[in-house]
Amino acid sequence: MTEAELDARHAEKMRKKKAARDKILATKTIEKGLLVVHTGKGKGKSTAAFGMVFRALGHGLPVAVVQFVKGRMETGERKALEAFGDLVSLNTMGEGFTWETQDRQRDIAAARAAWEKAKALITSGRYKLVLLDELNIVLRYDYLPVDEVVAFLRDQKPADVHVIVTGRNAADELIEVADLVTEMTMVKHPFRSGVKGQIGIEF
Template identity: 80%
Template sequence: MAVNKEDMSEAELDARHAEKMRKKKAARDKIMETKTIEKGLVIVHTGKGKGKSTAGFGMVFRTLGHGHRVGVVQFVKGRIETGERMALERFGDQVTIKRMGEGFTWETQDRQRDISAARQAWDAAKELILSGDHKLVLLDELNIVLRYDYLPLDEIVRFLRDEKPEDVHVIVTGRNAKEELIEIADLVTEMTQIKHPFRSGVKPQEGIEF
């Protein structure tokens, strides 16, 4: 017969909770025993919601906390003075930052200039990934570059799938991630927008948007 929790004493509730957590831990430990592979991941943060770059930089700071070196290539926000960049500069040579973009495409209004900037950024990204010096490399807003076909998608997919060193993590951020990129990725997260202050007339604010 089921026991009504309202009829149980605090001690009984505590004992019941402890037993439930013991079983949950045992099940979790059993699952973890099967997870034996260690590899560099391809990670994609996409979707219309806020937080894609923020999540990527969160992983960057986590990696730094473990004493590893990281690389960051900004494909679009090169002209924007961001809080992430200013914070990362305090880590000295533990971080390599490449601010390659010249702003959003509607700001430059020059397709050939955007294509050239994207190519330079991608060449810098490959160099960081292949250097052997970085545990993690963030390719911030690469998805935007791919959305506008400034770089050949098959080239990026082929490199990340076939040429990326096995022990290097690569994070790609930006809206509208291509299906081919999602297919080869190990971890994909889609940010869903539910509410955003921009729609209510609130301008981008320091520390929140940049």
């Protein structure tokens, strides 16, 4: 085939593809606040969630972040979020990873305080997107009852608020009620080759 014939065939193929896509899109009419879950052993769960946070901010939407596990160490995303002023409520309420505190009751108390803050932010009427970073971790360790969290997100989350939950080992009950679930799969990680966490990549 000549280049002109290849171009014409490509154009016709894309025309048909666009028509089929437009037909599908015309059936998608529901607008709602989504419950999004990022889970899996691969890197990128919180990173992808913060990408959605910045996307919302780019549209001028107020957002809130509650960090259930990560401690007070400075991270790039925290520094960047400070530039958005009142559009962001940033709440770092974790005590660090559970193996760092080595105090179950302290971790349970921190998780409960973070969850109460999260519920208040979600139902405040102010924020269009709320990120519950590493909530899956505290649920996995039974620091909060899974049934309580799932019931709230299913029954009390306002219909127009997006909520993102991150962390490994998402509970089956949470996956069941979520609108969007992504599982990050690890193929390769530099940590296994002795490379430490890098500024701008891990934090």
